[in-house]
Amino acid sequence: MPEQTGRDIAPATGKLGVMLVGLGAVSTTFIAGVENVRRGRALPIGSLSQMATIRLGKRTDKRAPKIKDFVPLADWKDLVFPAWDPIPDDAYTAAVKAGVLERHEHLEPIKDFLQSIKPMPAVFDQYYVKRLQGSNVKRGKNKRDLAEQLRADIRAFQKTAGVARIVVVWCASTEVFLTPGPAHQSLAAFEKAMEQNDQSVAPSMLYAYAALMEQVPFANGAPNLTVDLPVMERLAEERNVPIGGKDFKTGQTMMKSVLAPAFKARMLGLSGWYSTNILGNRDGEVLDDPESFKTKEESKLGLLEHILQPEMYPDLYGKVYHKVRINYYPPRGDNKEGWDNIDIFGWLGYPMQIKVDFLCRDSILAAPIVLDLALFFDLARRAGLSGIQEWLSFYFKSPQTAPGLYPEHDLFIQQTKLKNTLRWMLGEEQITHLGIEYYEKA
Numbered sequence: 190m191p192e193q194t195g196r197d198i199a200p201a202t203g204k205l206g207v208m209l210v211g212l213g214a215v216s217t218t219f220i221a222g223v224e225n226v227r228r229g230r231a232l233p234i235g236s237l238s239q240m241a242t243i244r245l246g247k248r249t250d251k252r253a254p255k256i257k258d259f260v261p262l263a264d265w266k267d268l269v270f271p272a273w274d275p276i277p278d279d280a281y282t283a284a285v286k287a288g289v290l291e292r293h294e295h296l297e298p299i300k301d302f303l304q305s306i307k308p309m310p311a312v313f314d315q316y317y318v319k320r321l322q323g324s325n326v327k328r329g330k331n332k333r334d335l336a337e338q339l340r341a342d343i344r345a346f347q348k349t350a351g352v353a354r355i356v357v358v359w360c361a362s363t364e365v366f367l368t369p370g371p372a373h374q375s376l377a378a379f380e381k382a383m384e385q386n387d388q389s390v391a392p393s394m395l396y397a398y399a400a401l402m403e404q405v406p407f408a409n410g411a412p413n414l415t416v417d418l419p420v421m422e423r424l425a426e427e428r429n430v431p432i433g434g435k436d437f438k439t440g441q442t443m444m445k446s447v448l449a450p451a452f453k454a455r456m457l458g459l460s461g462w463y464s465t466n467i468l469g470n471r472d473g474e475v476l477d478d479p480e481s482f483k484t485k486e487e488s489k490l491g492l493l494e495h496i497l498q499p500e501m502y503p504d505l506y507g508k509v510y511h512k513v514r515i516n517y518y519p520p521r522g523d524n525k526e527g528w529d530n531i532d533i534f535g536w537l538g539y540p541m542q543i544k545v546d547f548l549c550r551d552s553i554l555a556a557p558i559v560l561d562l563a564l565f566f567d568l569a570r571r572a573g574l575s576g577i578q579e580w581l582s583f584y585f586k587s588p589q590t591a592p593g594l595y596p597e598h599d600l601f602i603q604q605t606k607l608k609n610t611l612r613w614m615l616g617e618e619q620i621t622h623l624g625i626e627y628y629e630k631a
């Protein structure tokens with residue numbers, strides 16, 4: 190067995206600034222959740238970094254520490270949360286408006302803390318998010334100037350808050366659908382495009398550029414391209430910064446990435462998958478605009494194709510009808526309902542149906558993902574990793590991968606990849622699940 194050596198990981202000393210783009214439902218549920226946990230008033234349920242264990246060595250070794258005790262993650266007490274948002278509400282007001290957390294139980298007791306988080310003026314342009322209007326917006330002579338203002342925000346925050354490290358997580362609205370173009374191919378082209386106010390440069394790309402230039406990791410929780418562009422991938426490598434995206438994998442798509450691999454594992458066929466949602470929060474309102482919905486739709490549609498590999502299994506998956514709908518329905522607020530009708534077929538082609546009705550809470554599912562991504566991106570940076578962090582695809586609907594590489598969408602392959610990466614970082618043996626040694630005669 191080759192000797193295992195881990196990576197040099199800088200210690201997690203000092204404060205970690207988790208800079209949030211967008212101070213809406215997901216961000217405030219995340220921040221308020223962390224503060225409630227810090228005060229011993231709740232548990233960080235849904236967070237792998239806090240609650241999951243990791244097996245080390247053989248099953249008979251009985252070594253299974255919690256991940257947070259195995260890898261050097263930033264401590265809860267060291268997290269601080271600045272944010273940008275075009276809507277000037279502080280985190281308390283935004284959380285009350287979002288209506289996710291029970292006001293008396295989880296917001297009033299930490300009201301002072303939440304009120305102290307006031308969003309910095311955002312780089313915002315209604316062309317990219319049609320259904321939003323905001324007054325807390327930066328002005329500049331062109332997009333490059335706006336990006337420079339974001340860089341200045343990052344530097345100023347680092348200084349005034351005395352943080353040792355920073356990560357940026359995009360928790361802002363989904364932008365209109367864009368495809369990679371000439372402006373996204375090189376740094377020179379991108380910088381020129383910013384100066385010329387090129388329409389193919391969306392606000393999210395300005396945040397990404399600013400973060401990477403400041404050597405700050407960037408995770409993208411929405412389906413916009415943002416860091417999923419050649420220019421950003423190269424910049425991340427050059428500046429030695431980890432990046433990742435896109436689109437938090439929470440409700441319906443998480444279920445899809447569990448169910449579809451099960452059908453494929455058993456060689457059951459699929460003829461159709463119809464998914465529809467009703468959702469009444471601001472995210473639902475933004476996604477009611479067809480251009481923002483298109484960005485989301487692309488992100489939600491891609492995974493079945495990658496999991497099922499119809500080109501390898503034409504008899505089983507050659508003719509799948511896949512449809513995804515999101516319907517804005519205000520009475521439901523953040524408490525989304527997602528229905529799936531799945532038409533499968535088995536032995537000799539006999540049809541069967543599965544119905545899933547997931548009454549989920551969008552931001553309750555997303556908040557622990559923000560926490561884990563912030564902590565793991567910070568860990569990746571301290572471990573000297575840069576560029577796309579595919580090991581964190583566990584958290585994303587459309588995981589970013591190296592050019593030419595298809596993404597792994599199966600949740601349990603992603604989980605194995607994540608845990609094996611942590612083992613690799615710390616110089617522990619990989620777990621292959623071969624297990625032959627338990628049966629070999631001495």
Ligand SMILES: NC(=O)c1ccc[n+]([C@@H]2O[C@H](COP(=O)([O-])OP(=O)(O)OC[C@H]3O[C@@H](n4cnc5c(N)ncnc54)[C@H](O)[C@@H]3O)[C@@H](O)[C@H]2O)c1
Nearest residue numbers: 211213214215274311361362363411437439471472551555
């Ligand atoms: N909750 C989930 O399960 C889930 C899953 C996957 C992805 N997402 C994505 O996460 C994002 C946040 O979701 P949410 O429910 O918190 O939405 P939200 O509408 O409550 O919050 C988004 C916030 O972003 C702000 N914003 C918009 N453009 C901005 C900009 N350019 N700069 C700074 N702030 C900006 C908005 O003003 C708003 O306050 C959305 O893009 C959503 O699609 C959420």
